Amino acid sequence: MSGDGAAQGAAPEAVPAAVTAQDAAAIAHTAGVDERHAAFRNAPDGAPPIDGVALARLYGEPLFRMPTDLYIPPDALEVFLETFEGPLDLLLYLIRRQNFNIFDIPLAQVTRQYLDYVDQIRQHNLELASEYLLMAAMLIEIKSRMLLPPKPTADGAEPEDPRAELVRRLLEYEQMKLAAAQLDALPVIGRDFLRAQVTMEQSNVTVFPDVSLADLREAWADILKRAKLNQHHHISREQLSVREYMTKMLRRLQGVRYVEFQELFETATSPTVMVVTFIAMLELSRERLLEVTQAEAFAPIYVRLAYTPLQ
Known part of the structure; x- marks a missing residue:
């Protein structure tokens, strides 16, 4: 042996x-x-x-030898394996690392791990640990509320889970964190790529193209061809008198009992004459020289001279 x-x-x-x-x-x-x-x-x-x-x-x-009077500060060889941006970041890290359901957080286990981390940072940075202590107190308060019997609500509904507000804050923080990561992944000028700059020397002498006699002849022929295609439309102003058409309408209605509304516009030679005829009829009706009647809805419209009783 x-x-x-x-x-x-x-x-x-x-x-x-x-x-x-x-x-x-x-x-x-x-x-x-x-x-x-x-x-x-x-x-x-x-x-x-x-x-x-x-x-x-x-x-x-x-x-070749280590100096005997070498002073190494206590924090010189300190290594931080995990860094967090705040209490929510640490809490979200503990939940995601252990694949916990964020809607059913085991507060006792998470709070224990959270306090272990807080005890570590309290030894080095008490001011930074104050923010984490506030979150630790909130976790303990939520756990104590879960242990107590829930208070009955006035409408008899099921009371809200004490973890609901914390879950909402964690989900919002995670969304903002993912959005910030996506924005940071976008290419940034100066970090991911550089803008190329090319200097080109341009001459100040302008070079005009050469134009031959055949090019000028073709251009002139094209101008003449387009000129033949242009047509001019002359608009002349038609002089029409509303008073004149009022007189014509009164003469036409004399000696007859009534005239159908459409027959008044049969002799119109243009849309302008039709408009003036209609205005003349409205003027005569306004002056109570004409009567426009209709027996029922959708029935023909008749125009006749207004009846003036004898004095």
Whole structure:
């Protein structure tokens, strides 16, 4: 047993089968660094190590030993693996990372994890932890309200879940966060691409095209052809008198009992004459010289002279 143990102690440590080649290389590199550091510690003051590799360089000079008076601030080697933009961001991260249903949040488990993170940041930044403490107090309050029996409502409806307001805020924050990520993914000039600028030298001398005699002849023939296609429409003003047509209408209605409305416009030679005839009829009706009658709806309209009783 002792012989086997000594043999096992003398043999180099074997790499487990589950370790990949990359991990084995990292282990070997770490072992080599440890050996060099041991050589640095065992070497006399100012003497270079066996392999001649400096530990660091200070102002271009090789440094073979760690300085004894080197001061490293406590926060110099601090590494933050996760950074959050606020309490809602941390709470949403805890929920999404563990695939919790956002509409049924296990507050006890989430609050415990939330407080663990708050305890870590309280050791370094108490002012930053105040915002997270406020959210932690809200989580505890919601959990306590869930443990108490719900208060009955006046209309007898089911009381609202104490987590409803928190869920609404988380969903709105997640939508804004996704929208901000989509906007940030859009290409931005100066960050994702640069605007190309090309300088072109242009000559100040204007070069006109050459025009031949045949081109001028064809252009003139085209102008003459288009001129023949142009037609002019002359509009003349027709002089019509409303008083004259009023007199004509009175003469036509004399000696007859009535005239149908459409017959008054049969002799009109143009739309203008029809309009003037209609205006003349309206003027005579306004002066109570004509009567326009109709027996019933949609029946023919008749025009006759107004009856003037004798005095």
